[in-house]
Amino acid sequence: MDQELSWREQKIAAAWFFNGEGCTGLYSSRTGTPRRWTRVPRIMISQKDPRVLEQFRTFVGGLGHIYHRPARHGHNVISDYTLGNHEKVQAVIAMLWNWLSEQKREQASRVLTDLKAYQRSHRNRSKYRTHCPRGHPYNETNTKLRTDKQGVTRRHCLACERFHSLKTWPGGRKLLTASALLEAV
Numbered sequence: 470m471d472q473e474l475s476w477r478e479q480k481i482a483a484a485w486f487f488n489g490e491g492c493t494g495l496y497s498s499r500t501g502t503p504r505r506w507t508r509v510p511r512i513m514i515s516q517k518d519p520r521v522l523e524q525f526r527t528f529v530g531g532l533g534h535i536y537h538r539p540a541r542h543g544h545n546v547i548s549d550y551t552l553g554n555h556e557k558v559q560a561v562i563a564m565l566w567n568w569l570s571e572q573k574r575e576q577a578s579r580v581l582t583d584l585k586a587y588q589r590s591h592r593n594r595s596k597y598r599t600h601c602p603r604g605h606p607y608n609e610t611n612t613k614l615r616t617d618k619q620g621v622t623r624r625h626c627l628a629c630e631r632f633h634s635l636k637t638w639p640g641g642r643k644l645l646t647a648s649a650l651l652e653a654v
């Protein structure tokens with residue numbers, strides 16, 4: 470591959486290389502705070518010679534990382550190109566789309582469709598909880614909806630709020646022992 474290629478020629482070269490050697494997949498990964506399992510789309514290309522991966526990375530605007538697997542018994546040194554960020558995976562697929570093979574287009578579409586379905590079924594899971602973290606029911610009398618500065622509306626447990634306000638009121642501490650016992654579980 471030549472360094473003097475135009476933007477378009479770079480994308481064509483990258484797409485042809487990807488058609489032969491690359492793949493798009495959906496993987497399980499632990500991310501975020503707190504860390505939890507989620508699904509991430511990923512572009513992967515493995516090669517013995519990392520130089521061609523460096524070239525690919527340059528041609529897709531420097532996106533992605535290259536890792537080198539150490540040589541082990543009976544295995545050659547292998548290098549892996551990976552791109553694991555959702556927006557960046559979409560960006561690279563979009564960049565190369567015109568020149569991707571039918572098979573690679575189908576694969577990428579499937580991954581992004583599956584991801585959407587996964588996200589839809591896992592989004593706002595807390596919305597479906599019927600009880601607050603301390604176990605009080607989210608029913609009409611015990612729930613207050615509040616919208617924060619970011620415009621996100623959340624349910625608040627009134628039993629918990631009563632508990633927290635009593636804690637700060639001097640006379641409340643005595644009541645608290647009794648009410649906490651009554652409201653617990």
Ligand SMILES: [Zn+2]
Nearest residue numbers: 601605626629
């Ligand atoms: Zn509560």
